[in-house]
Amino acid sequence: xKTNRAVRTPGGLSFRLDVRAFTVVVLxxxxxLAASVVLIGTGDFPMSAADVLRTLVGxxxxxxxxxxxxxxxxxxxxxxxxxxxLGLGGALFQSVSRNPLGSPDVLGxxxxxxxxxxxxxxxFSGTANQVALGALVGGLVTGFAIYVLAWKRGVHGYRLVLVxxxxxxxxxxxxxxxxxxxxxxxxxxxxxxxxxxxxxxxWDQVWPLLALCAVLVPLVLAHSGALRMMEMGDDVSYxxxxxxxxxxxxxxxxxxxxxxxxxxxxGPVSFVALTAPQLARRLTRAPGPNLVAxxxxxxxxxxxxxxxxxxxxxxxxxxxxxxxxxxGGVYLLWLLVTxxxxxxx
Numbered sequence: 001x002k003t004n005r006a007v008r009t010p011g012g013l014s015f016r017l018d019v020r021a022f023t024v025v026v027l028x029x030x031x032x033l034a035a036s037v038v039l040i041g042t043g044d045f046p047m048s049a050a051d052v053l054r055t056l057v058g059x060x061x062x063x064x065x066x067x068x069x070x071x072x073x074x075x076x077x078x079x080x081x082x083x084x085x086l087g088l089g090g091a092l093f094q095s096v097s098r099n100p101l102g103s104p105d106v107l108g109x110x111x112x113x114x115x116x117x118x119x120x121x122x123x124f125s126g127t128a129n130q131v132a133l134g135a136l137v138g139g140l141v142t143g144f145a146i147y148v149l150a151w152k153r154g155v156h157g158y159r160l161v162l163v164x165x166x167x168x169x170x171x172x173x174x175x176x177x178x179x180x181x182x183x184x185x186x187x188x189x190x191x192x193x194x195x196x197x198x199x200x201x202x203w204d205q206v207w208p209l210l211a212l213c214a215v216l217v218p219l220v221l222a223h224s225g226a227l228r229m230m231e232m233g234d235d236v237s238y239x240x241x242x243x244x245x246x247x248x249x250x251x252x253x254x255x256x257x258x259x260x261x262x263x264x265x266x267g268p269v270s271f272v273a274l275t276a277p278q279l280a281r282r283l284t285r286a287p288g289p290n291l292v293a294x295x296x297x298x299x300x301x302x303x304x305x306x307x308x309x310x311x312x313x314x315x316x317x318x319x320x321x322x323x324x325x326x327x328g329g330v331y332l333l334w335l336l337v338t339x340x341x342x343x344x345x
Contacts, residue, residue, distance in 0.1 A: 021284040021293060028280075028296035032080060035303045039079075040072045042310050070202075078201040078265055079306050079320070080299045081209045083272055085262040087280070087298020088220065088291060090273030092255035095227055095289035096248055097160045103274035104259040107164030110270070111171040112142020113263035114194055118175055121190045122182040129204070131193065132264040139260025142171060147252060196269035196321020198306055205265045212261050216254045221291060223247055228288040269321045271328020272298050279331075301327075 040056075041047040045067055047055075054060055055068040086104070093102040104110045116138020120126035126134065150163040175194075179187055226247045230237045237244050259273065279301075280293035305323040312318065 018284070018286050021286045021290070024280070024283045025293050025296055028283075028293065028300050032083075032296060032300040032303055035300065035307055036076045036080060039076050039303055039307045039310070040068055042307060043067075043072065074202045074206050075198050075200075075306075076303060077206045078209065079198050079303045081206070081213055082198075082262040082266045082269060083276070083299040083302030084217075084295040085209070085213060085258040085298070086269065086273040086302070087276035087294040087296070088217065089255040089258040089262070090298070091277035091280070091289050091291050091294035092220065092227075092251050092258075093273075094277050095231055096251055096255075097158075098231060099158065099161050100278060101274075102161055102164075103277075104255075105270055105274050106168065107146060107161065108166075108168030108171055109139050109142055109146075109164075109256060109259050110263055110268045110273075111168050111175065112145075113139035113260050114268050115171050115175050115178070116141070117193060117264070117267075118178045118190050121193065122178045122186050125186060132205070135264035136260045139256060139263060142167060143252070143256035143260070147249070192319070193267050195319040196267040196324070197319035198266055199319065201266065209261055209265050212257065216258060217295070220251060220254050223251060224289065224291055227251060227291075231288065267319075267321060269302065270325045271331075272301055272324055275328050275331050276301055278335075 037049050037052050041049060041052045045063075047064065047067070051060065051064060052068060055064040056073075060068065090103045093104065093107060094100055096102065113135040117131045117135040119138070120131045120134035124130070146160070146164050146167050149167070150160045152159065179190060182190060226237070226242045229240050229242050230244060230247065262269070276298035277290065277294040280290045280297040283297075284290050284293050286293075302320065302324065305327060306320045309318040309320050309323045
């Protein structure tokens, strides 16, 4: 069965379409959107999928309009955007480092964003918007530190991962110190934020994240060809005309911004950035970074996890970060067992 097909546009342009990858992306989008509709209808005031769809197109009553458009839709949109951002950021880091462990959770970016948020909470008792800004700044500072420390005539995969693991350990210790210096109220608030949650999210979190994705996603996808060549090695990429360090810096900056912004919006939701790109690649069976598939997988994973947490424990009793942590841990254990049976570890 052919997995690639030549497609010719009316203007005479032609390109090759990976049928399997395209099908996976469409199915993941359908799953994410269907889960979003079901999630909007889940809560203390349950609604059928038909009622949700009617309300979304403006045909619901006043109560349904309030519940859907003001209370539940922003939460679901934040979940979709955060999941897509983490999936894309994780795919970029794994591709740039050429290492499946090259994700924000392992490299210390999530911990750095957490440190920024904790600093605002513990030292300044900041508002929700100030905490989000602190997380964004913390992620950017950590990303810059990792890049500088990993630089030696360029940034290479294993060095980036090792430096990131070291930075993550240091920043985790700083986070623990900040928690010990906080009073009981700020400590409780910090622990809730550190778990990762979509509870209480509104349009104030949707618009900044949507604007950032509208800028960064097209920019990243425009460099997907160069990224695919960079996976073959720097020497080959230079020979093919790719400005390796310039592209690497641009894509790493984009990944840091996506990860830090997602963390600022929902807290450090664990394992999505690590597992979404790998699951997407296993489904598509296509070479290269699979950026679009990773985005769709991340969005589907996060809204699916949020639905599980609400159905099993109620809207505000179990943060979505706990569910993604459990699912990610199970996936890693399965992956280790599979690799061991295959004799690769």
